[in-house]
Amino acid sequence: MGDARAVTDHVIQLYRNVPATRSGVCRICHTGPNNRYDTGEPYCICSSCERTMGGLYRPTTHVVPISLAVQDGDDNGLFKIVVSKANARAAPSWMTPHTLMAATLSRFYEAHEACLTGLAGGPFTLVTSIPTTRRNQPVEAFHPLIRVINDVSALKDLHKPQLLLANDEYVPRLYDRYSHPDAFHVMGAQKEDQVLRGERVLLVDDWFISGAHVQSAASKLFEHGAEEVVALVIIRVIDPSPSRPNRMAIWQEASAEPFDFDRCCIRDRQDHAKHVSNL
Ligand SMILES: [Zn+2]
Ligand SMILES: [Zn+2]
Numbered sequence: 001m002g003d004a005r006a007v008t009d010h011v012i013q014l015y016r017n018v019p020a021t022r023s024g025v026c027r028i029c030h031t032g033p034n035n036r037y038d039t040g041e042p043y044c045i046c047s048s049c050e051r052t053m054g055g056l057y058r059p060t061t062h063v064v065p066i067s068l069a070v071q072d073g074d075d076n077g078l079f080k081i082v083v084s085k086a087n088a089r090a091a092p093s094w095m096t097p098h099t100l101m102a103a104t105l106s107r108f109y110e111a112h113e114a115c116l117t118g119l120a121g122g123p124f125t126l127v128t129s130i131p132t133t134r135r136n137q138p139v140e141a142f143h144p145l146i147r148v149i150n151d152v153s154a155l156k157d158l159h160k161p162q163l164l165l166a167n168d169e170y171v172p173r174l175y176d177r178y179s180h181p182d183a184f185h186v187m188g189a190q191k192e193d194q195v196l197r198g199e200r201v202l203l204v205d206d207w208f209i210s211g212a213h214v215q216s217a218a219s220k221l222f223e224h225g226a227e228e229v230v231a232l233v234i235i236r237v238i239d240p241s242p243s244r245p246n247r248m249a250i251w252q253e254a255s256a257e258p259f260d261f262d263r264c265c266i267r268d269r270q271d272h273a274k275h276v277s278n279l
Contacts, residue, residue, distance in 0.1 A: 004110075007095060007103035008261065011088050014078045015259035016068040016251070018236060020267060024246055028053070028063050029211055030265045031238045031250050052179045052211040056219035059179075060229040062119040064266060065208060065236030066108045068254050082206050082235050085144065098144065101206065102151040104234055107261050109154050115266040120200040120228045127155045127202045128163040130217045131184070133171045145206055155202070163187055164217050177210035184220045197225035208233040 008015075021027040023044075032046025045053070053059035069078040080086040085097040109116070117123050129145040146161040163186060170183035189195045201221050205214055208231075218229040240251035 004103040004106040007099055008107050010095065011077075011091055011100065012259055014081075014088065015066075015261075016254035017257060017259055017263055018065045018068055018265040019250060019254070020265050025250065028061060029208065030063070030065055030236060031068070031247055048177075048210050052177070052215045054179075055181065056179055056215060057181045058219055058222040059215040060203075060218035060222075060231055062228070062230040063208065063211065063214060063233065064112075064116065064119070064230065064264065065233045066104060066264075067235050067259070068251065069207075069235040069237050070240060070251065071237055078235050079207075079237060083237075098148060098151075101145075101148045101234060105148065105204070105232070106152045106154065108264070109152065109232075111262055112264045112266065113154070115264055116202065116230055116232065117200075119230045119266065120202070122200055124158055124200050124202045124230075126160055126163075126196070126199045127158040127204065128160050129204045130213050131162065131164055131166045133166045133174055133213070145204060149204055155204075158202070164220065170216075174212045174216065177212045179212045179216040179219070181216065181219050181223070183213075183216035186220060186224050189224050192223070194225035196221055197227075199226045201226050201229045203229050203231045205231065205233045207235045207237055209237045 018030050019025045021030065026032040026044065026046035026049055028045055028049040032048055067078055069082070071079050077089050081088050081097045081100055087093075087097065088095055088100060091100075127149060129143060129149060132143045149159050149161070150156050164184045165187055166184055167182055170180045173180055174183055186195060199221075203214065203217060203221065208214055214231045214233065218231060221229050238247050238251060240248040242248065
């Protein structure tokens, strides 16, 4: 953990706080909703989540991004590090994307284990990740995230790598940001086998745009009997363009304040301090 703190502190300016759910902040993806669907009511779901959560066996309502990030723009290198696996600008040469991702997961999990297990209804019994899918290419057998999770001491003992495998035929659909209940399958399980009965699963992914991957994967875990699925994603990628004033406001707010690893989107800072002191 000492290492995780030192690594993440080195590039702390790259992270952006993820807002807790409130009026105008989708309770699933913690950004959105766009103007059309934003009724101003608290706890609404954005149009994008409404779409990716529809038509599945069962989506998860627990998505926890660690940081917001934008795809374009020079003020945040996290997208490049997590998605392109490029080295952080202004980071020392020993800080590889792998090191940074492992440190980010490690520090966040340590600070918010109680928040995450609270969502799961108890301690996690299984940790897995979503396999890499590439359009028009064979599915990669080895996802870099598998090595990252193996370097997080709090997660590695529960880690079941390659539990989920992608079904090639649905990869283009995922890339068009549509979910599908059969986009993934659980290794070795026939349809409706309850091989995950009673499992509380921490589903780790590196980045989240529409949630098509996360929700399709969560649905398959539930279909095989998982009791609860909590998705922990390193970055929630948002597009804060002027045509999306809601997201623009969320991004500007996040960029105007220092990032705090002791804060999470499950609880706001005040609630968090109270919750932790009550444990
Ligand atoms: Zn949403
Ligand atoms: Zn927390």
